[in-house]
Amino acid sequence: MQIFFRRKSLIIAGLTPLLSVFTLFVIVPIAGSFYFSFFSWDGFSPRQWVGLDNYAKLIQDSIFWNSIKNNLYFVGFSIFFEIPLGLYLAIVLNGKIIRRSGIFKTVFFMPVVIPTVVLALITNMVLNYQIGLVNTLLRQVGLGDWARNWLGDPQFSILLLCFIVVWQYTGLFMVIFLAALQNVPDEVLEAAEMDGCTGMKRTRLITVPMITDTILASMVLCISGALRTFELIYATTNGGPNNATDVAATYMFNQTFVSMKYGYGNAIAFFTLLISLLLILASYVFFRKR
Template identity: 40%
Template sequence: MKNRALRPNATTILLYLLPALLLYSYIVTFPILGALRLSFFRWMGGARMEFDGLGNYATLLKDGIFWQSFLNNVTITLVCLVGQIGIAVVFALMLGSRLIRSKGFFRTTAFFPATLSAVVVGFVWTFIFDYRFGMMNTVLRLFGLDWLTKAWLDDPSTIVLFVSVPIVWQYIGFYMVIILSAVSSIDPGVLESAEIDGATSVQKAFRVTLPMIMDTLAVAVMLCISGNMKIFDSIYVMTNGGPGNSSMVVAMYVYKTSFIDSDYGYGGTVSIGILLLSLALILLSRRLIGGRRERGR
């Protein structure tokens, strides 16, 4: 509080924040409060709206499709944590090394999928996975591996992995750019002194670079979790949640409950459910990663 004289008073701060706050409330806070209100009602969209207390929440706890969808979200998130951030770290370290030429080209190429609409990405991968004309099966046949060809998007036991592939592919570049910027902000002196001490590239990566970008990684993990908890579009295009409900994710379940079954009350309950669960997951990730960092210091 050294600069107290320069600090504007609370009213002024509030006024400065007001436009942004209004906008944020209009598009975020109010809809969430609206969903919270809806979640206590039985409402099919019309004039009849009955208060049902916690009835919808009791249904939610026993709703097998909701929990299966949530499990799918968690699986996709885990695949993406490894696939997106893992590969992004490797790419970022590779691009950081002196051995790679035309870094600009690789950086742009890797980032390109992140600029595409998820619907486009979904369609592209639907074509790749297509049983009859898809690239996947065509390539396998080309190498005489016919026995490996299959209807990729038809097997409920593996479908979640296959719908994760496009999501991983699309966002590697996004995380790579974030991590690259963290890597490039490391003082070169630190790495040089490690080299003078005789550290190999692998040692430099694990002992110097990674610990120094831990803060950024924590943010990336949080982005990854929150992003994958609301995943919808590419899966909607690829499988529409099928076969059956095997690739259903919570956002799609909210959408189907609200807009196909016209059960807006329960739709609200499901959205509040996923809001709380994602918050819990994000807090958990902060504890896990944040905790380790503090112990390390």
């Protein structure tokens, strides 16, 4: 504590630039979004104060709640697929057999570095009804009746996009977990092995509990990332067909910049932020208790 007070001025001087940037690019836009959400405004004409009307309309907006439901699909797929798969790959790559082989790490991490717009273009080409790879293969093997407009079918489109996101970001969590596993002290693992705790038993009882904080942080990243999903949806389906793949970000974008309802779009953005914070807080409390 004495060291803190002696060096308080240096600490403040070091934090001030970062806090200033954070305030300018995060806090101020959030406050501005909250302020403009109380107006009816098209971005050009004078603003009209409407109070809580935008939020009242939002609560009754079935399309908005459908977009939140789609976001929850992404949250669920991220938590129950990306984290387990990333952890499994990290454990395998941290093993003695392929621990020093960088080719596997590169292959599994490659989808993360592919720009989302490029991934969306590839997705459109692969799933295209007429010339897409999937339908072409189905027709070649005599299963032409199974061919369909995958991204245009409300029954499959959102699930396919969820799996694409899982494929894209599993490598990211693999790297995070791999770094955490490599920081587990070898002495602890050797002691467990001497006590007869080896293989999956050691992984389950020793290794995984020691990286619980990393798993929890990864879940927070999953939730926040899933609720910010935008580029893939916008570049593939733009929320279609008939709003079946709309998420909060695409719905907010279309209401703000297509329908020119700036006040309503800001209400969507702020309300989505509140939902994100509540989900993150709930997951944090739940897994801390567990």
